[in-house]
Amino acid sequence: MQEINTREVSPQLNHFEKDYDQKLRPSNFSEYIGQKKIMANIELMVQSSKMRSAALDHLLLAGPPGLGKTSLGLLLAKEMGAQMHMISGPGVEKKGDLAAVLTNLQRGDLLFIDEIHRLPIAIEEILYSAIEDFRLDIIIGQGASARTMQIDLEPFTLIGATTRSGLLSNPLRDRFQASFHFDFYNSEELALIIQNNTQKLSLSLDQEAIFEISKRSRGTPRIANRILRRVRDFIVVKGSAQGTLPDVMKAMQLLDIDHCGLDQMDRKILTVMRDYYSNGPVGIEALSATLAEDKSTIEEVYEPYLLKEGFLIRTPRGRALTEKALQFLAEVKV
Ligand SMILES: Nc1ncnc2c1ncn2[C@@H]1O[C@H](COP(=O)(O)OP(=O)(O)OP(=O)(O)O)[C@@H](O)[C@H]1O
Ligand SMILES: [Mg+2]
Structure with missing residues (x-):
């Protein structure tokens, strides 16, 4: 029982939630609430790169899970009208895997590498010339007969997402032209996100119910979504159209989240x-x-x-x- 509860309220995404999470992703910049400083920078960078008809600068998005890094990456692709390729650091096993992804990129595409701090270092090194000069350096052969082959790449944008920016190697970190650290959301911002998401789920919640969820979400939209999901279950089961504070309190009890939002x-x-x-x-x-x-x-x-x-x-x-x-x-x- 203990284990199930811990997993339920953790800010990490569990597999059963992928669809639900995707449904609630912001679909344009105006739906992306909070992180004001980051967004001011991002909107300027997007506008500038569009006006210059150049690829967007390489970006590092760092911060705890569930704060909107992937959501922002997807919005950027949409806003730039670019194709998004998503891979995950620990999922790349061979240099050749990453080389194949890089050589397939079209002009202006976005390459989103999740958990980039977990990319094996030998593979990470391929990225250095790729992001600095849009060039792939491949060493063929071994020892004295080894030679380097260079392949030109299309200009693209690397978006690295990480929950542990401290674990990133210096050469990689230095090659990002902009790096942003995500903060936890305040309760007003979370209330707004919950409000928008209740609409997406065709639900109706009292203001005080929304406020209570926002206070107990650990500053994390993904947790707010998770609580909302459980509240929805209560509303559906009681057969009412309106969610109230008591529904939220019952959901909190089930999820074992206390008045400080701690699990x-x-x-x-x-x-x-x-x-x-x-x-x-x-x-x-x-x-x-x-x-x-x-x-x-x-x-x-x-x-x-x-x-x-x-x-x-x-x-x-x-x-x-x-x-x-x-x-x-x-x-x-x-
Ligand atoms: N700024 C935001 N505005 C509105 N909704 C948000 C925002 N940030 C996150 N969300 C909501 O939270 C959910 C989780 O966000 P997301 O998957 O982008 O987090 P993440 O930072 O990529 O997490 P992880 O580190 O686990 O990959 C989204 O599906 C979305 O519903
Ligand atoms: Mg993510």
Whole structure:
């Protein structure tokens, strides 16, 4: 039971949700809410590249899962009238796979590489000349007889998406002409996203119901969508046209999301730090072993929000609980 709940509210996308997630993707720039600074830059870059009839600059989109990196990539393709090719860093196994994708790109196409920090380094190196000079350098043969063959590529745009920009190699990071870091959304922005998405799902929700979902979504549109989905189930089952605050509260209870928007795993992290490590500081290795949870999941998915909300702080000796976290744990009695 515990495992199911944890997965249900995690900001990561689970496989069953792909269609639902796609249906709720913003379909133009005006539907893309928040991230104002990023969008101001992006809209300028799009306009300029259209006026110059040149490919858009290479972009790095970094930030925790579920904040709209893929959605923005898709919007860019639409806005530029360009073809989008999507691949995922860990899915590329051989240099030849990436070379094939690159040589197939047409002028102005977008190449979106998800989880680009997980591209194997030997394969990543192919990208350097590809994005800098639109040229592919391929080494043929080995040892003294090895020679380099060069293939010209069409001008294209690389969009790299990453949840861990810190893990990107310097040569790759330096080759992006613009790099943007996504922030968690505030509750007004989330309320607007939920409002738009209720319409897309042909639902109707009270303002206070919408507001409650926005407060409990961990600043993450994907989680807001997930809660909305469960609220929809309640509305459908009760046979009413209107979703109310009690429907939202029941959904929260089922999903085990508390009044701060923290889920079971968040609370488990805080509790383990209090009970096993005297409130910290504790290193990520030790924490990951005690929680039986992957190190990178803790770092990429859970910690950013706990840090942002002031439940955790980072010290040179590891992460530690704050007074706010201890008070919270005492209140919710976990
Ligand atoms: N700015 C936004 N405006 C409206 N809806 C948004 C916005 N950002 C995200 N969403 C919603 O959240 C969902 C998840 O966003 P998306 O898949 O783009 O996140 P992501 O950053 O690519 O996550 P991951 O790191 O897991 O790949 C989208 O389907 C969309 O419904
Ligand atoms: Mg994505």
